[in-house]
Amino acid sequence: MSAPTVVTTTPSEMTDRKTSIWDGGNEPLKASYGKLMMWFFLLSDAFTFSALLITYGLIRFSHPAYNPKIHGPFAFSQEYWPIPERVFDAVPFLHGYHLPLVFVGIMTFVLIMSSVTMVLAVEAGHRNDRNDVEKWMLWTLLGGITFLGCQAWEWTHFIHGTEEGAMVRSMVNGNWVENQIFGASLIINQYGPPAFADLFFFITGFHGTHVLSGVVLNGLIFYNTAVGVYERRGHYEMVEKVGLYWHFVDLVWVFVFTFFYLV
Amino acid sequence: MAHQSPAGTGGAHKPQTKVIWRTFWILFFITALEFVIAFTMASGPLRVAIFVGMTLVKAFYIVAEFMHLKGEVKTLMWSILIPLVFVVWLIIALLVEGGAIYEVR
Numbered sequence: 001m002s003a004p005t006v007v008t009t010t011p012s013e014m015t016d017r018k019t020s021i022w023d024g025g026n027e028p029l030k031a032s033y034g035k036l037m038m039w040f041f042l043l044s045d046a047f048t049f050s051a052l053l054i055t056y057g058l059i060r061f062s063h064p065a066y067n068p069k070i071h072g073p074f075a076f077s078q079e080y081w082p083i084p085e086r087v088f089d090a091v092p093f094l095h096g097y098h099l100p101l102v103f104v105g106i107m108t109f110v111l112i113m114s115s116v117t118m119v120l121a122v123e124a125g126h127r128n129d130r131n132d133v134e135k136w137m138l139w140t141l142l143g144g145i146t147f148l149g150c151q152a153w154e155w156t157h158f159i160h161g162t163e164e165g166a167m168v169r170s171m172v173n174g175n176w177v178e179n180q181i182f183g184a185s186l187i188i189n190q191y192g193p194p195a196f197a198d199l200f201f202f203i204t205g206f207h208g209t210h211v212l213s214g215v216v217l218n219g220l221i222f223y224n225t226a227v228g229v230y231e232r233r234g235h236y237e238m239v240e241k242v243g244l245y246w247h248f249v250d251l252v253w254v255f256v257f258t259f260f261y262l263v
Numbered sequence: 264m265a266h267q268s269p270a271g272t273g274g275a276h277k278p279q280t281k282v283i284w285r286t287f288w289i290l291f292f293i294t295a296l297e298f299v300i301a302f303t304m305a306s307g308p309l310r311v312a313i314f315v316g317m318t319l320v321k322a323f324y325i326v327a328e329f330m331h332l333k334g335e336v337k338t339l340m341w342s343i344l345i346p347l348v349f350v351v352w353l354i355i356a357l358l359v360e361g362g363a364i365y366e367v368r
Binding site: 262 | 278279280283284286287290291294297298301302306311314315317318321322325326328329330335336338339342343346347349350353354357358360361362364365368
């Protein structure tokens with residue numbers, strides 16, 4: 001055993017030590033606490049959404065896929081997973097037209113556009129331009145609310161179903177009974193296996209909840225900007241932090257759009 | 264690339280929106296192209312691969328430009344990106360599992 005080393009420090013070494021990276025008071029990531037925590041929250045949220053979308057993949061892969069050679073022309077059936085563009089082909093005020101993915105395309109455009117106005121608000125914040133931040137936050141709010149309205153319409157249509165509905169065979173008291181069903185709920189689904197509807201409600205619902213809380217946060221930011229909180233504070237970093245959240249919501253939609261509607 | 268925002272210097276007070284709009288047009292064209300492919304190409308593994316690839320390109324532009332991760336310190340960038348390898352593992356594990364469930368059903 002060696003004797004404990006005696007560390008002798010001269011005053012000049014003490015002052016050198018002060019600047020060492022291990023002395024604390026550093027910002028190794030060069031970002032504020034709030035911004036860092038937003039990033040790590042978004043990382044955890046990314047895991048949640050990944051889990052939901054991958055579950056969609058798992059359940060879809062555990063069901064038979066539609067194959068025209070076996071099943072003939074496409075019709076809604078409990079036997080196989082539906083083709084999304086056949087399910088989502090309705091547009092408000094255009095009843096009876098087959099317009100696959102048009103409405104969801106509009107929703108995607110609205111959300112990307114509101115992401116652009118958000119980043120313009122962040123940019124205006126860097127310039128400490130209060131009027132511009134207000135203007136772009138209002139546009140972002142409008143985009144978010146429009147998206148939520150579109151989603152409400154899509155849910156309503158999905159739940160009510162098409163005019164024809166679908167015939168579904170089910171076991172009631174030991175007998176096979178054929179019922180005509182319309183639309184979808186958590187237990188019945190005219191478009192395909194009930195799991196398809198469950199996943200639709202879960203994934204778009206969880207995303208919609210994020211959009212809703214994003215709209216609330218954006219509203220708070222707009223209010224604080226309008227009453228001059230950030231102008232007095234001297235910086236608009238809050239716009240940036242909430243902006244990160246809003247872009248994340250847009251990012252998730254890009255994935256939902258691909259894996260739920262396109263593939 | 265101007266990853267340090269020129270507005271941060273406080274000198275310029277003109278809006279710096281060129282990169283923002285360029286990113287918007289990239290996202291817009293990729294989405295438009297996705298629609299074209301959705302209606303002109305027969306579904307199959309190749310189409311799925313194209314869609315996934317285009318989605319990742321869009322994700323890159325949103326995260327790098329809009330969320331400005333490109334301009335952050337490298338340590339921050341990697342501490343956000345590296346944990347996402349767990350997602351890759353989950354995709355492989357659960358899709359294989361889904362296929363296995365289909366086989367035994």
